[in-house]
Amino acid sequence: MAETREPVLQIEDLSVAYVTNTGLVHAVSDVNLTVHRGEIVGLVGESGSGKSTMAYTIMRLLRGDAVVTKGRVRVLGQDVYALSEKELRAFRWSKMSMVFQSAMSALNPVMTVETQIVDTILAHRPDLSRQAARERAKELLDLVRIDRKHLQSYPHELSGGMRQRVVIAIAIALNPALVIMDEPTTALDVVVQRSILDEIRRIQEQVGFAILFVSHDFSLVAELASRVAIMYAGRIVELTPSHLLNLSERHHPYTEGLLKAIPQLTADEVTIQGIGGYPPDLQDLPPGCAFHPRCPYAMDVCRRVRPAQVRAGEKVLECHLFNEAEVKAHV
Numbered sequence: 001m002a003e004t005r006e007p008v009l010q011i012e013d014l015s016v017a018y019v020t021n022t023g024l025v026h027a028v029s030d031v032n033l034t035v036h037r038g039e040i041v042g043l044v045g046e047s048g049s050g051k052s053t054m055a056y057t058i059m060r061l062l063r064g065d066a067v068v069t070k071g072r073v074r075v076l077g078q079d080v081y082a083l084s085e086k087e088l089r090a091f092r093w094s095k096m097s098m099v100f101q102s103a104m105s106a107l108n109p110v111m112t113v114e115t116q117i118v119d120t121i122l123a124h125r126p127d128l129s130r131q132a133a134r135e136r137a138k139e140l141l142d143l144v145r146i147d148r149k150h151l152q153s154y155p156h157e158l159s160g161g162m163r164q165r166v167v168i169a170i171a172i173a174l175n176p177a178l179v180i181m182d183e184p185t186t187a188l189d190v191v192v193q194r195s196i197l198d199e200i201r202r203i204q205e206q207v208g209f210a211i212l213f214v215s216h217d218f219s220l221v222a223e224l225a226s227r228v229a230i231m232y233a234g235r236i237v238e239l240t241p242s243h244l245l246n247l248s249e250r251h252h253p254y255t256e257g258l259l260k261a262i263p264q265l266t267a268d269e270v271t272i273q274g275i276g277g278y279p280p281d282l283q284d285l286p287p288g289c290a291f292h293p294r295c296p297y298a299m300d301v302c303r304r305v306r307p308a309q310v311r312a313g314e315k316v317l318e319c320h321l322f323n324e325a326e327v328k329a330h331v
């Protein structure tokens with residue numbers, strides 16, 4: 001199904017912190033992101049950059065030690081945090097759903113595939129009959145291309161790839177407009193990973209939901225998504241159409257570093273260049289741009305002033321290199 005410009009997910013100025021006994025961990029800071037109907041948007045960043053925190057925040061599944069300190073999340077125009085608990089239960093899964101990072105443990109080992117699918121459907125749509133939910137379970141297995149005989153299987157009787165298909169079937173059971181996929185293929189070997197990705201793309205085209213696809217695998221995300229958000233230390237430092245993700249384009253220095261870290265096959269050798277240094281402590285972020293200690297282009301202003309969001313062609317970036325006016329104002 002084609003993308004439209006109708007927003008399905010709108011994240012506005014979102015900041016989220018974990019309360020710990022040594023202080024606040026600023027896991028997500030000032031994030032703005034819109035995902036449109038039928039669109040696939042990728043979210044990439046190193047481990048600990050805040051990707052899962054953002055996913056849980058959208059689903060309003062944060063645990064007690066996390067607080068949304070600022071901003072708003074709207075799904076289909078509805079402020080997710082303005083819903084009552086009861087409304088939220090109906091909203092979740094029927095409007096937005098999630099494939100969790102630890103998909104293998106998302107399934108209950110002592111329940112058959114059918115029971116898990118049927119129970120999920122009935123938990124969010126108590127108005128449906130068990131018979132109708134059973135019929136839907138069959139359709140869903142067809143959709144993810146698992147033989148219907150596996151409705152009576154237990155998770156341990158399925159391969160990793162099949163379990164992942166079941167998890168995806170459960171996520172799309174109620175036809176949500178938005179599915180958040182948090183590293184849905186990380187636990188699988190590359191061949192199975194590839195087939196699950198093809199499956200996701202095929203089902204998405206058929207059914208038409210939007211996907212926020214979270215991964216640390218840059219090339220995988222660039223291939224699947226039409227736009228990619230690059231996260232560093234809780235901030236989206238660049239948002240770019242994926243067709244511009246190559247080294248002949250100018251990018252945020254962090255994006256450039258990630259691109260250079262993808263193995264480049266040249267005539268007779270494989271070259272990989274990593275990014276030096278480590279991500280910052282989210283309890284004690286450096287002043288100015290959080291990337292400056294690792295940035296090969298860091299200027300004086302980068303150490304003092306946090307870069308504002310700027311638009312450069314089709315990209316949105318937070319980097320002084322793209323905003324001469326701001327840099328001049330702070331010299």
Ligand SMILES: Nc1ncnc2c1ncn2[C@@H]1O[C@H](COP(=O)(O)OP(=O)(O)OP(=O)(O)O)[C@@H](O)[C@H]1O
Nearest residue numbers: 018025027046047048049050051052053054065282
């Ligand atoms: N319950 C918690 N209490 C304190 N800090 C937390 C908690 N959960 C996560 N964090 C911290 O918040 C930051 C963001 O974590 P998050 O899990 O969102 O990152 P991620 O990008 O999903 O990483 P990964 O790629 O490893 O899954 C990390 O620094 C993490 O240590």
Ligand SMILES: [Mg+2]
Nearest residue numbers: 051052053101
């Ligand atoms: Mg994560």
